[in-house]
Amino acid sequence: MKSNKRIRYGYILQIVVIIGIQIISLLTQPSRFVTAIVLIIILGAYLTDEYFCLSGTIRKVNVIVQILFQPFAFSYTAGTLLTLITPFKIMPVVSLCILVWYTISFFPYIQQFIAPIKNNGLRLFWLIYFFQIAISPLAYFGITSSTNPWFGAFFSTGLIGAVAYSIGLIKTMQAWHFGDPIILIKNRSKDNVLVISVFAILVALFIYSNLVNINTWAKLSSLRFWQLLLEAMEAGIGEEVLCRFGILTLLLYFVRKLSLRIPIAIIGSSLLFGLFHFLNLTGQGLALTIYQFCFTAVSGIFFSLLFLYSGHLELVIVIHFMMDLLSYSATGDSSLSGNITLSEYQSVINLTFLMLVLLIWMMFGKRHQVMEKHAKLLISRGNDK
Incomplete structure (x- = not known):
């Protein structure tokens, strides 16, 4: 001490x-x-x-x-x-x-x-x-x-x-002698237009999947919108720093000697990201929370890939913030309400399939090399225990 x-x-x-x-x-x-x-x-x-x-x-x-x-x-x-x-x-x-x-x-x-x-x-x-x-x-x-x-x-x-x-x-x-987001920005690789285009399309798809079953947008006062804006900023900053930087970095270090360390760390951190949302059981039902777990775990794979490839944690924070703000603004609440429909589960299944395909695709060629470089920057100075 x-x-x-x-x-x-x-x-x-x-x-x-x-x-x-x-x-x-x-x-x-x-x-x-x-x-x-x-x-x-x-x-x-x-x-x-x-x-x-x-x-x-x-x-x-x-x-x-x-x-x-x-x-x-x-x-x-x-x-x-x-x-x-x-x-x-x-x-x-x-x-x-x-x-x-x-x-x-x-x-x-x-x-x-x-x-x-x-x-x-x-x-x-x-x-x-x-x-x-x-x-x-x-x-x-x-x-x-x-x-x-x-x-x-x-x-x-x-x-x-x-x-x-x-x-x-x-x-x-x-x-603890790990890297930080600034190191990734300073050592970022040149962007590939195809990869960036794919990520941009998927951002739009996630937003669409989150809003597709909302028939009418909530009528919000300026004060209520301000509150939801702050809550979306809280989620974007806090959850991304925890899950995409802190937890992902530690998991990458845990499995650093494995050949599939990147997909293992990404899936592990994404599952933890989803599990955190079970804390919302205090304000919403079990069925809604299970759906939220599925959606956030899948989106966690996307956020992790985007962070490891782009090297920009702030980009992931902004996208997370925008997705939450649009969802909160549409429903008028930061907690889920109503009933989950079959089409919403189908949407999550489709997104899961797309994320697994994206994960496999990112494991080859220059895309994989870029993520490996960024992963090493994050964990290369970590203490061994």
Whole structure:
């Protein structure tokens, strides 16, 4: 748990500030007494380990506790701060400062606890766990602003969490000595017109398949469209950074010695991408969620191929964002509703067949060479375990 003095002292100061905020929360928002006390105890355990010699077993347990619960402490504290300053007129300025703090607050935690992790299975677990915690610091409170609903909508989505997660994940992958999206952009190969044309056609086909059974578009207010826009940005940024960069890179490293490492990693990351959508069971039915799993898993193959071939994660983010925005705008909701028809399942089956054909096609010739080059850039500096 020890690091260089500059990082350690800055980290200690950050923890002390967070504890102070939770103490203020105890006095002003007693309904959150239990959570605040638990966070103070957990962060206090970190400070105790810094200044006192704990036994080896206790220290190991403390490290596990800090890895699991410090991200929640940072997220919860960001939400606490925003609720504390909501009644004041200075909310916009102070809130923006809090959001900037939130996007960088994980850096010392990553340096102190996550960078030393060598086991790639634990790395994969942490990427997924960290996503669930970091993505929605404000969702714990449902923050709104009576004076400015547009500003309140901005706070009540997970967009800021997605940005914070993305920055934190890129720093983490760098700490683990993997590549990052900037490396791919700097070393990208010349585009092939045929391949780009195929990808463009398939983007249109995915959008069509997503909207074909919608008879009438929802009538949205400007505020509701703003909310759906933010939610689509959250999904595009957060999910693509997690699945197409983080998980795909780790899976490529897991199977780096296999001749079929690229298709195996692509299918594995796509299945995980689909499985994540079972978290939506809290807001929609099982049949709709199963359909969503199938569609997102298939689209994950497409996104992975596009990322590995083009080397542009930002391109995949934009396409994902546009697909979600069109779907959300058409239905008026980010969750699925209604009944799944036979034609929709047929559409998914057709897309699955097309993606498998595309995957096989991309495994030959210059297309495969380009993806192999980009895969090596992502994993060549990874630590072996």
